[in-house]
Amino acid sequence: MQQSELFHIAESWFHQQEWKPFPFQKETWKAFLQGKHGLLNAPTGSGKTYALWFPIVLNYIKNSPEYKTKHKKGLKAIWITPLRALSQEIKQSAERITQDLETKMTVGIRTGDTSTKERARQKTTMPDLLITTPESLQLLLSSKGYAKVFKDCSAIVIDEWHELLGTKRGVQMELGLSRLKTICTDLRIWGISATIGNLEQARSVLLGPTSKAHENSILIKAKLNKKITVKSIIPKQMETFPWRGHLGLHLLEDVIPIINKSKTTLLFTNTRSQCEIWFQKILEKHPEYAGEIAMHHGSINKETRLWVEQAIRNESLKAVVCTSSLDLGVDFAPVETVVQIGGPKGVARFLQRAGRSGHRPGKESVIHFLPTHAMELIEASAMQKAVRNAAVEDRIPYLNSFDVLVQYLTTLAVSDGFYPDAIYPEIKQTFCYQAISDEQWQWLLNFIVMGSQSLKTYDEYKKVEVEEDGKFKVNNRAIAMRHRFQIGTIVGDAVISVRYQKGVYIGSIEEYFISKLTPGDVFTFAGRNLEFIRIKGMQAHVRNSSKRTSKVPSWMGGRLSFSAQMSELLRQELYTAELDFKKQSKEIKSLAPMFTKQREESIIPKPNEFLIETFKSDDGYHHIFYPFEGRAIHEGMSSLLAYRISLLTPITCSLAFNDYGFELLSDKEIDIQEVLDNNLFTSEYMLSDLQKSLNSNEMAKRKFRDVAVISGMVFTGYPHKGIKMKHLQSSSQLLFDVFKDFEPDNLMYQQAFTETFEHQLEEGRLRLALERIAQQEIVWKKCQNPTPFSFPIITDRLREKLSNEKLADRIKRMTKILTR
Structure with a gap:
C-alpha cells in the first residue's frame, strides 16, 4: 500500500470525527513511515497521541495487506508513560483507532497496578500494542526469553520525555532502549516532549549521541500558536512590608468569582499542606460548595484520585485544589480556568499548568496568578514575559550513574545472561555512559560478580556468576527474585x-x-x-539549648527553588522598578508603595549592583545579601560565606534564606568591609570550602543510601513487608564507612559525593552566581530598620518559633512600627 493510500485512511478517520489533522501530525506520520526516529515537541492537549498511534497502526496495515481477516499475534509497539494515571487515557486513544480502522490489534497495559492474572496472560500472549512504565519495561527485560518477545516490535514511544530527562528513570530508559535497538529487527524510537530549553540535547539523550538512530532522526515542532493569557490577581490593598506565611488566603474572596464564572477551575498549590489548607478554608467560608469541590495530591489514595479525575471529565465538580499531581497528561476537556497560588518557581511548570485550561487544539489557555505575598507580583510580571518569549528551562541529563548501570546489568544477568563484549558497545552509545572508561567497565563487572574489593569475603554481594563460555548469569533463584522486587530508581526522602x-x-x-x-x-x-x-x-x-541564634528546618515541598531561567527573569523584572513608570508592567506599578518604602532605607538594585543590607534588632545583628538566585543557591552560598567569615573572626551565625536573598544573623556585628576586602565572594576554592562549610560527609552518606538501594547493595524488602528505613540507613551507613576507610576509589562511594554537589547543591550554578557578583558593584546599606525586601526573610525565621496566631500578631506589630 502506497503512502498516499495510508494517509487517505488517516485523513478520512479525522474527517469522520469532524477534525482536521495538524501539519505536525502529518509530518510525524510521514517521517515514521519513512523509517525515521525522532522527537516530537508538542504542548499538552495538542493531539500528540494521534500523531504517533496513527503511523504505528498504518505501518502495520502497510505490512499486512490482509489485516482485516488475518492477524499475526505478538508485540508490535510499546508506549512508555512516566505516570500510571495516564495509561487508561492512552489506551482509549489507541483502541479508538484500531477498532475504527477494523484491525484486529489488541491494546494492553502493564504497570504496577496490573493484576497477576493479566500479567500471566501477557506472558503467554503479549498484546499488539503495550502501554507501560520505565520500571515495567525493565521487569520485562528481566524475564527469560525477552528477546523473542521484543523481536518484531517496530516502534517504541516515550511520552512526556521532558519529565524523564534529568532523572535516573531517564537513565533507566536510555539503557532499555540501547538493548531494544539490538534485539528488534526494525525499531523506530520516538519521544514526545513539551517545550524545554535543550530540545536538541533531549533528542541526543533519547537516541544516543553516536548511534545510527541519531543520524537517521528528525526533530518536529508543533507550531500551534497557542494563546496563553496570564491574569494577575492584584490585592486591592498593597502591603508595604511583604511577608510569607499567608499561603495567599487573604485573597481567597478574589478567587470565588473566578470559580463561579467557570464550569471547572483547577487551583494549583506548590505543597500538599497548602493544598489541604486552601481546600478547608474555601469550604469553611463557602459551605455551598460542599460536594462540588475536591482535592487531589500525591498522598491521597488511588481510588479517590481516579474518582476526582473522572468527576472533572463529567463536569460534576466546580473546583479542584491540587498539587503537581495534576500537572501532566490526564486529558480534561472541560477545565476552563486555572489558578496558580504562589510562584510556580519555574517557567516550564507554569506553562504546563496553564495548558490544563483550554486543553484542546486552538483554544486559549487562561491562568490566574495569585501572589501569596507582594514580592511574588515581581514573579507574576516575569512570568508574563516568559510566556510571551517562550523562555523555558533546560533539563540537565545525568552522566555516569553507575548505580543504575549495576541494576541494569543484574537485570540482564537475571533473564538470559549477557556477554560483556556484546553489551559494552551498546552502553557506550548511550548519552549517560558515553565517557565510561574500560577500567570503570571492568570495575563494574567485578563488582556484580565479587562485590567490591573490601566486600569480597561476603557472599551476599556476589550476585552474578561467570559461566564457562564467559556469559554473566544469575543462577540463584532467591537473588533473581529479590532483584525483580527492587527494580526502579525512585527512592523516597526519609x-x-x-x-x-x-x-x-x-x-x-x-x-x-x-x-x-x-x-x-x-x-x-x-x-x-x-x-x-x-x-x-x-x-x-x-x-x-539556651543559645538564641538558630537554624530553621525546611520541608521538601516548601523547598521548591527557582530555576536558573526564572532567577534571570526575576532579576530583569526587578530592575524595571527604576525605569520610567510608563514602561513598567501593571504588577510592578502596583508595587510602587513597597518600592517607595524600600528606597527610604535602602535602594532597589540596578543590573550592575549587588545589594547588602545590615541593621540591628532585639534578635541581634542582621546581615542580608540579595543575589536573587533562588533558594537552593542561597542555601549553599550562605553556608559558604558564613564559613569564610568564621575563618576571619570567630562568630556564631544563624542562616535564613528564601528565593530573593539570605541572612546571616549573629550576636555581634560582622564587618562587611572586611568581607569585601578579603574577597569572600570569590569562586576560587569554592568546592573545598563548600565541603567544609556543609556537613558534606553526612549529606553524601544520605545520598549513598539511594545509590546503595538502586545498585542492590541493600535490599528494601518484599512487597507488603518492606524493611524499615532505619535498617536501610544503618546497612548503607556501614557500607559507606567501610568504603571511606578501606576503598575510597569505590565508584558507588564517589558517585554519592558527585551527586550531592552537582544535583543537590547545584555547584555549577553557584559558581556562575559568584562569578556574576564579582562583576557587580557592591552597595552596602547600613539601615536603621528592616526593609520591605528583608521582611520576608526575617518573618520566615519567626514562623518556627511562634504559632500562626502569635506570628500574625507579631508581624502586625512589626509592620505598624515600621510604617509609622
Missing part, C-alpha cells in the same frame, strides 16, 4: 524523628535538613531551641 536523649518524642523532620547539621548546631523546632547531638538510626537526638 523522615527522621526528633527525640530528647531520654527518648521523649518531639516531632519529625525530613532527613535532608538534619543531614546538614554537625553535633553542637542549634536549631529551632516545635517552638524550642534544640542542640543537635547525633543521628542514631533514623532518630536525631537533641537537648534543650
Whole structure:
C-alpha cells in the first residue's frame, strides 16, 4: 500500500470525527513511515497521541495487506508513560483507532497496578500494542526469553520525555532502549516532549549521541500558536512590608468569582499542606460548595484520585485544589480556568499548568496568578514575559550513574545472561555512559560478580556468576527474585524523628535538613531551641539549648527553588522598578508603595549592583545579601560565606534564606568591609570550602543510601513487608564507612559525593552566581530598620518559633512600627 493510500485512511478517520489533522501530525506520520526516529515537541492537549498511534497502526496495515481477516499475534509497539494515571487515557486513544480502522490489534497495559492474572496472560500472549512504565519495561527485560518477545516490535514511544530527562528513570530508559535497538529487527524510537530549553540535547539523550538512530532522526515542532493569557490577581490593598506565611488566603474572596464564572477551575498549590489548607478554608467560608469541590495530591489514595479525575471529565465538580499531581497528561476537556497560588518557581511548570485550561487544539489557555505575598507580583510580571518569549528551562541529563548501570546489568544477568563484549558497545552509545572508561567497565563487572574489593569475603554481594563460555548469569533463584522486587530508581526522602536523649518524642523532620547539621548546631523546632547531638538510626537526638541564634528546618515541598531561567527573569523584572513608570508592567506599578518604602532605607538594585543590607534588632545583628538566585543557591552560598567569615573572626551565625536573598544573623556585628576586602565572594576554592562549610560527609552518606538501594547493595524488602528505613540507613551507613576507610576509589562511594554537589547543591550554578557578583558593584546599606525586601526573610525565621496566631500578631506589630 502506497503512502498516499495510508494517509487517505488517516485523513478520512479525522474527517469522520469532524477534525482536521495538524501539519505536525502529518509530518510525524510521514517521517515514521519513512523509517525515521525522532522527537516530537508538542504542548499538552495538542493531539500528540494521534500523531504517533496513527503511523504505528498504518505501518502495520502497510505490512499486512490482509489485516482485516488475518492477524499475526505478538508485540508490535510499546508506549512508555512516566505516570500510571495516564495509561487508561492512552489506551482509549489507541483502541479508538484500531477498532475504527477494523484491525484486529489488541491494546494492553502493564504497570504496577496490573493484576497477576493479566500479567500471566501477557506472558503467554503479549498484546499488539503495550502501554507501560520505565520500571515495567525493565521487569520485562528481566524475564527469560525477552528477546523473542521484543523481536518484531517496530516502534517504541516515550511520552512526556521532558519529565524523564534529568532523572535516573531517564537513565533507566536510555539503557532499555540501547538493548531494544539490538534485539528488534526494525525499531523506530520516538519521544514526545513539551517545550524545554535543550530540545536538541533531549533528542541526543533519547537516541544516543553516536548511534545510527541519531543520524537517521528528525526533530518536529508543533507550531500551534497557542494563546496563553496570564491574569494577575492584584490585592486591592498593597502591603508595604511583604511577608510569607499567608499561603495567599487573604485573597481567597478574589478567587470565588473566578470559580463561579467557570464550569471547572483547577487551583494549583506548590505543597500538599497548602493544598489541604486552601481546600478547608474555601469550604469553611463557602459551605455551598460542599460536594462540588475536591482535592487531589500525591498522598491521597488511588481510588479517590481516579474518582476526582473522572468527576472533572463529567463536569460534576466546580473546583479542584491540587498539587503537581495534576500537572501532566490526564486529558480534561472541560477545565476552563486555572489558578496558580504562589510562584510556580519555574517557567516550564507554569506553562504546563496553564495548558490544563483550554486543553484542546486552538483554544486559549487562561491562568490566574495569585501572589501569596507582594514580592511574588515581581514573579507574576516575569512570568508574563516568559510566556510571551517562550523562555523555558533546560533539563540537565545525568552522566555516569553507575548505580543504575549495576541494576541494569543484574537485570540482564537475571533473564538470559549477557556477554560483556556484546553489551559494552551498546552502553557506550548511550548519552549517560558515553565517557565510561574500560577500567570503570571492568570495575563494574567485578563488582556484580565479587562485590567490591573490601566486600569480597561476603557472599551476599556476589550476585552474578561467570559461566564457562564467559556469559554473566544469575543462577540463584532467591537473588533473581529479590532483584525483580527492587527494580526502579525512585527512592523516597526519609523522615527522621526528633527525640530528647531520654527518648521523649518531639516531632519529625525530613532527613535532608538534619543531614546538614554537625553535633553542637542549634536549631529551632516545635517552638524550642534544640542542640543537635547525633543521628542514631533514623532518630536525631537533641537537648534543650539556651543559645538564641538558630537554624530553621525546611520541608521538601516548601523547598521548591527557582530555576536558573526564572532567577534571570526575576532579576530583569526587578530592575524595571527604576525605569520610567510608563514602561513598567501593571504588577510592578502596583508595587510602587513597597518600592517607595524600600528606597527610604535602602535602594532597589540596578543590573550592575549587588545589594547588602545590615541593621540591628532585639534578635541581634542582621546581615542580608540579595543575589536573587533562588533558594537552593542561597542555601549553599550562605553556608559558604558564613564559613569564610568564621575563618576571619570567630562568630556564631544563624542562616535564613528564601528565593530573593539570605541572612546571616549573629550576636555581634560582622564587618562587611572586611568581607569585601578579603574577597569572600570569590569562586576560587569554592568546592573545598563548600565541603567544609556543609556537613558534606553526612549529606553524601544520605545520598549513598539511594545509590546503595538502586545498585542492590541493600535490599528494601518484599512487597507488603518492606524493611524499615532505619535498617536501610544503618546497612548503607556501614557500607559507606567501610568504603571511606578501606576503598575510597569505590565508584558507588564517589558517585554519592558527585551527586550531592552537582544535583543537590547545584555547584555549577553557584559558581556562575559568584562569578556574576564579582562583576557587580557592591552597595552596602547600613539601615536603621528592616526593609520591605528583608521582611520576608526575617518573618520566615519567626514562623518556627511562634504559632500562626502569635506570628500574625507579631508581624502586625512589626509592620505598624515600621510604617509609622
